[in-house]
Amino acid sequence: TNLPNRIKLFNDIEVCENPLLAILNIDNFSKINHFYGFENGNALLKEVSLKLQTLLIPLPLAQIYRLAAD
Secondary structure (H helix, E strand, C coil), rough: CCCCCCCHHHHHHHHCCCCCCCCCCCCHHHHHHHHHHHHHHHHHHHHHHHHHHHHHHCCCCCCCCCCCCC
């Protein structure tokens, strides 16, 4: 997905002066991967991240991370 991972998130939090965190969970995402395949699951994650990025344009320091497989 080319999204930064949990390690990058923790590193960024350590250097951030006033970190804020919001978590979006896609319930049962593993079922999407199993039914449609990992390639399509990754494509869906990319689309979701692109949509979130367009919503976060007013927040130039906002970053999206991928924390887990499900």
